[in-house]
Every structure is written in structure tokens, then in C-alpha cells.
Amino acid sequence: MSETPRETMEFDVVIVGGGPSGLAAAIRLRQVAPEASVCLIEKGSEIGAHILSGAVIEPRALAELLPHWREEGAPLNTPVTEEQMLYLTRNGSLEIPFLDRVMPHMNNHGNHIVSLGDFCRWLAGRAEELGVEIYPGFAGAEVLVDDSGRVTGVATGDMGIGRDGKPGDNYAPGMELRAKYTLFAEGCRGSLTKQVTAMYNLRKGVDPQTYGLGIKELWEIPREMHRPGLVQHSFGWPLDDRTYGGAWMYHFGDNLVSYGFVTGLDYPNTWLSPFDEMQRVKLHPAFRPYFEGGRRIAYGARALSEGGIQSIPRLTFPGGALIGDTAGFLNVPKIKGTHTAMKSGMLAAEALAEALAEALATDRVEPGSYTRRIRDSWLWTELRSVRNIRPAFARFGMKGGALYSGIDAMLLRGRAPWTLHTRHSDNEVLEPASISEKISYPKPDGKITFDRLSSVFLSNTNHEEDQPVHLKVRNMSLWKTVNWDVFRSPESRYCPAAVYEVADEGTDPHLQINAQNCVHCKTCDIKDPAQNIDWVTPEGAGGPNYPGGM
Amino acid sequence: MTVLVYLDHEGGAIRQASRSAIAAASQLGDVDVLVTGPDAADAAKSAAAIPGVKKVLQVTDTTGSSELAEPVAALLADLASGYSHILAASSATAKNVLPRTAALLDVQPIPDIVAINDADTFVRPIYAGSALATVKSADAKKIITVRASSFDPVASEGGNAVIEDVALPAGPGGSTFVATELSKSERPELESARVVVSGGNGMLNEENFKLLEPLADRLGAAIGASRAAVDKGFVSNEYQVGQTGKIVAPELYIAMGISGQIQHLAGMKDSKVIVAVNKDPEAPIFQVADYGIVGDLFTILPQLEAELDKAG
């Protein structure tokens, strides 16, 4: 496409993505190999712009990476002081007693409620102090591979391509960032990871990945209702027994509340709308009082990997590795992935430092020691001990899964001699509209509950208008015969940003894609029943601009 | 306290926005006014008839110098000694001249005020109207521009002020007026139009969208569109009003078949009067519209034209 030749820059390591794993890897690299040149690119307009998480974080990996994090002002300002797991019925709730024994992974002593975006902004500052070159606003759009099949870096996307695919007046070609090693730290379901995975068949012999969709709101609530340090999670209502998920509510900072809802994307009912589930749980008596008189500040959504170690692909390939949630290091029962993402980045960095040092002697192309380091670390032990819990929910339903998880924790202590497997990808388990039960959701009241578009407004999402649609439907006729005829357009419900809309429903149904609303959650890439939608990176700096506190 | 108001006029007729500025000035003290230009004499007569105006200063100038910021700013600075405040309506002219005057007087100007709390304290929008700041000036003199839509204009007749000639100082020179070209386009610019007629999804297609033109013609209005209308190709991008399109604040905004998503509202909510026509009584646009009609816009549109014609 580009007529102007692309400029090239050489680095020892290029990292794609400025989240916890990418930034931790960058910092670790410069700590252990100070002479290595490290370049990190981030598709968001700034570090933190696309970061969305609860988040309660466990500072274990942080303490290993930056032992003086407290003195250096890491924004971990609200220690967890109180926690509740609520089982919801339509109008009531039951607090699970002895939480620390039934769900020991939920023990949050020593953990902190944070804005993960703010935390990443802080990490980026540390990385820059160590000499990492960070370039936000540039999306990794293409994997560079040499003749020997080795990944040699990435190219950033062209800027200024019009909707018609032709270069406009302000066209600026992408740039080739060449590297001895490339780390993909794109977060859940990375678009370049998807290409690399296919290229090197990285998922061979592992379980399919299974995902969740987290939709979050940031609220400022009246001071008298604010209980800093309170962590609440819920399960049960309004999801049926076949659907995994639940709400969270964390009180932190200056009268801020992080509220959100995760829906397991292995849900079968095509009429389900994760967005509307999230909205209606706010009306439950367990949560509603906190929202009264408050104001919603921000909104966003992001998919997360829930498969656990059974679903982690091969982590390395010639010229690079996968780190963080794009590989799938989330600890689902703990509902935490920041510490594991950071740890994976740090271990990859150590492996790369070793490989860089050896490169002259051995010409080793694959940073193989990364996998060994992972398996030898607490990260693996931790993920191994919880490996059966999320699959148990998929197999035995919500109540059965909860029971299993209690037994696993109290009797087996995570040392069950068996491993439960995820058998289907999330897109395969959706059931046709004809056999799915319709769900009627309450109308937004404009005070506590809202519609999609006014929500997207609060994500500060923007994409340059004049660019190609970045949600690629491979075959539009397949949309009609599968998505419409069989499933009645599930994308118009699972998309939390109203990107997908069915036009002329009564006469000539067709799909209208409002790509400009996209908050980069990746759910369509995951859940589309025919795997007919490819999420590719839009022009750099596009997407949400999550504010501080998010 | 006496306040000087620098007036905009068109062919001798004082603009309504300037009469709003006089209304604001009246809250601060006695009002003198200044008119400049080749037809300043006519403008001075109009200004003298405005109730509440004590004295009209006129600068008749046929050289084009009164079109330039440099001499006019110098003139205002010269006149400033007799006044506590100098005001003007927020127009391109005032925004060109008044800050320069303020610099000559070592004063920080206060642009676009929407309310006067006291002689030193004013309310003005910041962040394109996303917030209202109340600011207090520590300067002895205040240089202010006034957002006209926030002050009801004073009447144009009924007063009888004295008229005095003043001369334009030479100014620092270096600037030459070449020409003024008024827009020939029959339609005003979307962003500066007094009236905007916008269409949305309810227009159904490109053909129907053109049905807005006769209404816009009758009102001398610019035409706008919601993003849905742009996305569906009824009109091109440049018509889009909203968060990612143009931000407009006309005196009258007519939304035809626009549901009123927040992204659209962000681009037009500062309009003085909003009219909405939509067949869905629940459409969010009605939550911000001053006047709404629930019904089929293709029926209402011709009725509206007929009524406008009838009324002349």
C-alpha cells in the first residue's frame, strides 16, 4: 500500500503494548541488561488510555521489580480493609461466611485497590527513567518476519489512510521497528498475537482459550457512603446457572467507586447482553444505595482470558515471546492478573537478557528459557493450584462450580490429581435464537442505569473518522445466514459500545458497523459465532481515552 | 461608573448582539458607546436612539483604518481613562481589537462573559462551555467581551444620546487593509449560522435529506446532520454536528428526525432555542428541546414551510 518506503529503526527489544506486562518487561530488561535498547509502543493515545481493570492488585511482582515502590510513589493508596462475597437472588443477598477458608484465593490482605491506568502511567515513568523509549499513539499493525521465519519486529500502522483505503493528504507511512527480540504484550486477544499464534501454531495441544468480558464504570459517590478499602464481589442473580460471571465494587481514592461486571463469554443464550446485565445489577439492593446521589465519571470494557494454564499457548517462537494476558496468565478465582502479567514480563525480560548475551555465541533465535523460568516460578505454582476452578464452573454450572471450588480449596487445597479441561471455544457454545430464552432488561433511568451510547461517551472514545473500518467482517453473506438467521445478531448485544447495529431489521436486515465507537475490548473477535470478525488495529491513538482513576 | 461599549453595526444599523452588550454594560454603570467605520454617522444616529446610552462617540473613516485592530485598539486605550469598563459583544471584530487594547493598558481581558456578579466578578464559559468559571479581576479597568445570547438586548428605540466626533489615532502602522469579502454562499457557515436545520436518521435517505433545503432557505439557515445521517451517507462529513463533528450554538436549532444521542447533543446543546421533530415521543432529543412536535417529519416539514410563508 505504501508508496513511500517505510523508515526503519533497530532495537535490541521491541515491546508491543504498554500495560503491566510490557512495562514490567521493559523495566526488568533495562535493570538486567542496561546496554540493551528497548522500545515500547502503545496503540492508546498515552500510556493508560486503554488500560481497564478493577483493580485490586497484589504487590508481589511489583515488590520484586521495584522494591522501593512505596518511596517512589507508586499509586497504591487504598489497602483492602474489608471484603465480601455476595450470592445474589433477585431481591436479596447472602454474604458467604468464612470467605478466607472457602475461597482462600480471595484473601486480599496486603492488596491494594488501584486505578490500573494510573499505575501503568507511573510504571511508564519508571521505565523512561531507566532509558526505555516509549511511543504511545502508535499501533503495532504488522508482524515483520524474515526469510528464515524469524520474527524481526513489528511495523506501526500507516496514518492518514482514508475510509476508501487510499492515502490522504496527511498520509504518513508506518515505521518498521526491527528488533532482535519482540515481546507481544497486547493484553487479552492481541491482534498481532493472533497472527503469530497462527504462524507458529502456538495453540497446538492446549485447551481452547476461554474469555470473560469486563464492563466497568467509575463513580464518584457521596462521602457518607464511601468506605475506602471495601471490596465486594457477587455471583448468582441475574445470570442463570449456565452463565459464569458477577459484579465487583471497590471503594478507593477520593470518594471513587470502581463498579463492574464480568460475563463469561462461554454464555450460551444469544439474547444475553453483558452490558444490560451490568446495568441492572446496579439496581440490586446490595449495590444500589452506593450509587444514589453519585455521578458516573467514566465507562469502559475489556475482554480477559479465563482459561488458566490449560489454555496457555506455547510462549515463545523464533524471535520473540508472548507475555501477560495475551498469553493468558490471569488467575481467575483470585480475579487478578496484574501481578501474574508483570511476573511473566519480568521472566521474559530475564530470558531475553540471557539470550541477548548468548546471541553472539549461539545464534539462538527462540528465547526458550522463558518457558522454563515461568514453570519454575511462583507464577506457575499459583496458576496450577487454581487450574480446575474456572473449568468446574463451565462443567457443573454456577452452583456446582461454587461447590467444587469450595471442595477444591478446603479439601484438596488446589492439589487435585486431575485437571479439568475447557473443551470448546466461546464462539462454539452460543445457542440459536430459536431455543434461547429471551431476556427482558429494564429501561435505563438516566440516573443509575444508562444506555450504551451515553456510556461510550464517557470512555472518551475517538477514532479519526476518515479511515478504513477496523472491524473486518470476512464474509458479509455469512453474517446474514449465521449471525442474523440463526442467532439474531448477538454482536448487537455483546458489544458494549454499540458498534454493531442491525439496520432495516424488518425489510432487509444488514449489519451497520459504527467503528468509531469501538473501545477495543475485542469481544467480537472472540464471540462471533462463525469467527467471521477480525479486530485489527485502527490508526494509532484511536480508541478510548480512559481518564485517571479508571 | 461609566462604561464604554464598542458597537458592531452593519450599514449603520446596530447589531442585536451589541444591544445585548449594552444591556450587560447597564448593569455596571452609565453607558457611552463608540461606533466606527465609513457609515459611522448613520450608526451613531441608531446608537443615539438606544435607551440608556448617554453619549455616542463616532469615528467616521473611509480609509479602511477602522477595519484594523491597531488604530482602533489604540483609540480605545486612549479613551479608557474615562471609563471603568470597556465592553463589546463577542464578535470577530471585538476579539481582534479588545485584547490588544488590554495589552496597551496592562490589563488581562475577560472574554465571553455570560453573567455579571459585581463590578469585578464575572462568569464565563471555559472548555467550550463544558464548565462555567466565576472569575474575579484584580485590574483597575476591565476589558470585557459579552456573549450576546446571555443578555437580553436593550430596545433599539426610545433614547436620545448626544453624539461626539473622535479621531482615530495613527496607530503603530505596518498594517494595511486590503479588502473585505463577504461570503457569497447563500447558506451561512454551519458554525456561525444564526439558524441551523439538521436532519438525522429519520430523513431515511439521501433524496429525502434534500427536503430540508426549502425550510433552511426560508430561515436563512445552515444545514447540519447527525452522525447517523452522515454514516448512512445522506450527506457528507462536513455537515456533521456533534462531539466529533462541528460544535454549533445558533439562536435556533431545528432537529428533524434526530433521536438526540449524547454525542449529538454535545455539539448543539448550547443553542439558544432547540426545536425537535421526531416520531418517537421517547427520543432523548425531547429532553433538551424547548419546543417539540411528535409526529411524522415528512408531514410536518411542508406544514412548517407553509406556516413560515403565511407569516411572511
Add this chain to the structure above:
Amino acid sequence: MKVLVPVKRVIDYNIKPRVKADGSGVETAGVKMSMNPFDEIAVEEAVRLKEKGVVSEIVAVSIGEPKAQDTLRTAMAMGADRSILVETDVVTEPLSVAKVLKALVEKEKPDLIILGKQAIDDDMNATGQMLAGLLGRPQATFASRVEVADGAVTVTREIDGGSQTVKLALPAIITADLRLNEPRYASLPNIMKARKKPMEKITPADLGVDMTPRLSVVSVAEPPERKAGIKLDSAAELVSRLRNEAKVI
């Protein structure tokens, strides 16, 4: 010839500003900041003049907190040759900024100063005019077209209802309006190169400028929400109301 382009770091235009709960201002902590869009247009115009061979050096200036250097890096990535950061933690306003710029103009002696017509945070629309006033030099605000020839600059300006053309002797001050040009992207290679371009750091005190603001913010509030009006039954009633009640037609 030399051009000076002042640039301001403001909340990114894609972000909806949020008024702080205590009414003391607008929340800026953790908020994405960018170069003021009108300043980008000013930089672009300077770069185009350089590409035409009219201009030989572009100096970008920013006044504010240390983070404003990000904005200067952007200006240099777009094509400015070097930059000056005037560091201050005092709230800036057009008068104090114009005084700092005046001092810099006297030092740098540029032939042209191109500014954005207004910053999208305080919406003052004053700095260029004030700088011109302080310097006693000619000004052309709201420029939609700039042509430099024979020691003078001819500027087409946007005025209400049309345009006006003025010719200014150099040195002169121009403020850029939206339609002057479409700014280029700061491309990644250029951002990398900009890291090596020189940036001088000074303070207002070095220039002998007193930054004490003349305007103080008493409070900042969200604008009142619009309320739903009335539903009417006919076009006739609407026209009558618009004419007699709202008085807008």
C-alpha cells in the same frame, strides 16, 4: 527568516473535561494532555513556510509546567527546529504569557510569530493580539491563508460573515484559525528524531517577567442542564411560538 511558534499543553480535545467536586477547577490529574489544536495549525503553517523555502528556522516555545516539554517535542516532531520551555508553576493567562513572549521576541528577533487563535482550555482568544499590542507590531488574527512575499505577509482573516485581507510589514503576529491548514501527524520517525533536537529551559524570572495572575478563579461549575420544554401539536403553533415567545424568527 525565523518564526516563533508558541504552543500550549491542554486537555486533549477528545476528553470531556470534568469539573472537580469541590468546584475549584477542572480535573487534570491523570487526564490525557495534548498540544492545543490551534497551535498545531500554527506549527503546521510554520513548517509549510519552511518547506516552501520562505522560513529558515522554527522555534517552538511553551510556558508552563515541566510536562509542557512533551508538547514541545511534538512541535519538533512536526518540524520545529528547536524549542524553549519557560518553566513556571503559576497559572498562566494571556497577559503574563504575552509578556514572556515579548521578552523572548526581543531576544530571538523572529520575523514572524504564529500562534493558535485560542487555547481550548480557557478559551481566551487573546494572547496573539496582546503580544502584538505589547510589541507595537501589526497583527492578523484568525488567519485562513498566509502568504509571505517581499518582506511583508498578506493574510486572509476569518471575520463574521466572510473574510478580510490585510497586509502586514514584518515582523508581525499571526493567529491561526481552523481552516488555515490540516496539521500533519507527528510521525514515529520524526518523534524519534525530535528527541535529539535542542530544548532550552528558562524561567520567567530569567526574562524579568512577573507572572502574578490578574484574574483569580472564584469557582468552577458545570453548566446548568437543559430542561425539557413543551410539546406542541402543530407547525402553526410552533411558528407562532418561535416568533412571539422565543423571538428567534
